[in-house]
Amino acid sequence: MQPDKSSKKVFADARSALAGLTRDGMTVMSGGFGLCGIPENLILALRDSGARDLTVISNNAGVDGFGLGLLLETRQIRKMVSSYVGENREFERQYLAKELALEFNPQGTLAERIRAGGAGIYGFYTRTGAGTVVAEGKEQREVNGEFFVLETGLTADLSIVKAWKGDTEGNLVYRKTARNFNPMMATAGRVTVAEVEELVEPGVLDPDQIHTPGIFVQRIIRGAHYEKRIEQRTVRKRA
Amino acid sequence: MPWTREDLAKRAARELRDGYYVNLGIGIPTLVANYIPVGMDVVLQSENGMLGMGPFPYEGEEDADLINAGKQTITELATSSFFSSSDSFGMIRGGHIHLSVLGALEVAENGDLANWMVPGKMVKGMGGAMDLVAGVRRVVVVMEHNSKDGAAKFKPRCELPLTGANCVDMLITDLAVFERPDRKSRFRLLELAPGVTAEQVRAKTSAAFDG
Numbered sequence: 001m002q003p004d005k006s007s008k009k010v011f012a013d014a015r016s017a018l019a020g021l022t023r024d025g026m027t028v029m030s031g032g033f034g035l036c037g038i039p040e041n042l043i044l045a046l047r048d049s050g051a052r053d054l055t056v057i058s059n060n061a062g063v064d065g066f067g068l069g070l071l072l073e074t075r076q077i078r079k080m081v082s083s084y085v086g087e088n089r090e091f092e093r094q095y096l097a098k099e100l101a102l103e104f105n106p107q108g109t110l111a112e113r114i115r116a117g118g119a120g121i122y123g124f125y126t127r128t129g130a131g132t133v134v135a136e137g138k139e140q141r142e143v144n145g146e147f148f149v150l151e152t153g154l155t156a157d158l159s160i161v162k163a164w165k166g167d168t169e170g171n172l173v174y175r176k177t178a179r180n181f182n183p184m185m186a187t188a189g190r191v192t193v194a195e196v197e198e199l200v201e202p203g204v205l206d207p208d209q210i211h212t213p214g215i216f217v218q219r220i221i222r223g224a225h226y227e228k229r230i231e232q233r234t235v236r237k238r239a
Numbered sequence: 240m241p242w243t244r245e246d247l248a249k250r251a252a253r254e255l256r257d258g259y260y261v262n263l264g265i266g267i268p269t270l271v272a273n274y275i276p277v278g279m280d281v282v283l284q285s286e287n288g289m290l291g292m293g294p295f296p297y298e299g300e301e302d303a304d305l306i307n308a309g310k311q312t313i314t315e316l317a318t319s320s321f322f323s324s325s326d327s328f329g330m331i332r333g334g335h336i337h338l339s340v341l342g343a344l345e346v347a348e349n350g351d352l353a354n355w356m357v358p359g360k361m362v363k364g365m366g367g368a369m370d371l372v373a374g375v376r377r378v379v380v381v382m383e384h385n386s387k388d389g390a391a392k393f394k395p396r397c398e399l400p401l402t403g404a405n406c407v408d409m410l411i412t413d414l415a416v417f418e419r420p421d422r423k424s425r426f427r428l429l430e431l432a433p434g435v436t437a438e439q440v441r442a443k444t445s446a447a448f449d450g
Binding site: 033034035036037059082083084085086087092095096104106107108109110111112114115126127128129130131132133134164174175176177178179180181182183184211228229230231232233234235236237238 | 285286287288289294295296297298300301302303304305306307309310311312313315321322323324325327328329331332351361362363364365366367368369370373374400401402403404405
């Protein structure tokens with residue numbers, strides 16, 4: 001349970017990093033796009049925490065048996081806030097059985113709601129979704145003949161994010177398209193826990209190349225194991 | 240003879256211009272990347288956070304951290320950049336992407352688009368489609384002209400839930416191409432597939448259009 005001596009933010013493993021942070025009914029943001037850049041180790045630890053009735057904000061819902069699919073199997077999720085959930089049969093089963101609530105957000109609206117939540121912005125007017133079911137029940141404003149929908153900022157009790165490298169101060173660097181929703185979610189959690197593939201000492205990361213400044217990260221671990229599953233393995237033949 | 244999937248992609252590729260930043264949807268739109276004219280500089284955006292998408296990797300060189308919006312493994316180019324989802328949709332919503340090619344279930348004569356809720360199936364979500372049609376400067380739709388039971392998909396009003404209102408600029412089907420000069424105008428029949436007549440197209444379309 002004790003942080004590493006080198007930093008108040010560094011924890012020994014995913015389980016200890018979530019200790020005291022989880023409870024039933026809480027809202028959790030979980031980074032990643034599909035299975036790319038998901039906090040594999042912290043999702044397992046969240047499952048093992050036994051916290052139930054979770055509202056999970058995540059672009060996708062994992063796949064059967066991996067990622068957030070693990071929390072669906074154990075029925076720990078009460079509601080998902082996502083833009084696309086097409087890859088998960090257990091999700092479909094629970095949703096059709098009305099065991100699981102679902103709020104669809106357009107992907108860009110979801111990203112911006114999280115960014116706004118983390119930046120202390122109550123809401124914003126966007127053209128996205130105007131004239132569609134997404135706008136139903138929301139304030140709309142007409143500006144120069146165009147309609148804009150009021151979307152509100154999102155925050156969470158806990159954000160779990162995945163980065164490539166991080167230091168003991170919580171500064172994070174992401175790799176390629178594994179960045180996706182992680183930087184915004186890191187800003188929007190009342191507590192943010194990050195897992196990284198490489199945990200380095202201060203001064204190793206170039207301060208000019210930090211993607212998420214350490215102020216947004218309260219706890220950090222080096223992930224014990226990364227499967228980094230690929231959903232659609234597409235290749236070309238060598239000429 | 241109606242156009243094939245490859246023909247539709249080729250026709251959509253003719254809408255590309257040198258210097259364009261382009262977002263291609265899943266399905267036939269993805270094939271458009273195979274028909275970028277040689278020498279034309281087109282940058283492909285992937286809404287999960289990448290500009291400058293390269294081809295699929297060679298076997299054994301797949302990188303789980305490098306995928307496109309269809310979750311397929313891809314590669315980067317010397318000119319590529321990576322960014323967050325909020326920056327990505329800032330590009331899209333902010334009108335910085337010149338062209339998007341998307342599939343559709345229905346297109347209405349007023350330019351409304353429905354492409355995210357399939358009737359009788361579990362709703363999977365709109366992903367980035369609503370943001371794309373709301374923000375990209377020019378939206379080109381490719382779809383089959385009629386559904387499997389022969390019903391018109393280019394119609395007076397969409398019956399399925401909309402992805403966006405008044406957002407389609409060009410419609411390419413296996414029978415014909417329709418275009419409108421701006422979003423206040425009606426669609427005009429621009430081209431016909433080989434051997435297809437305007438009368439045949441009219442008989443298979445319930446939307447009103449000119450030409």
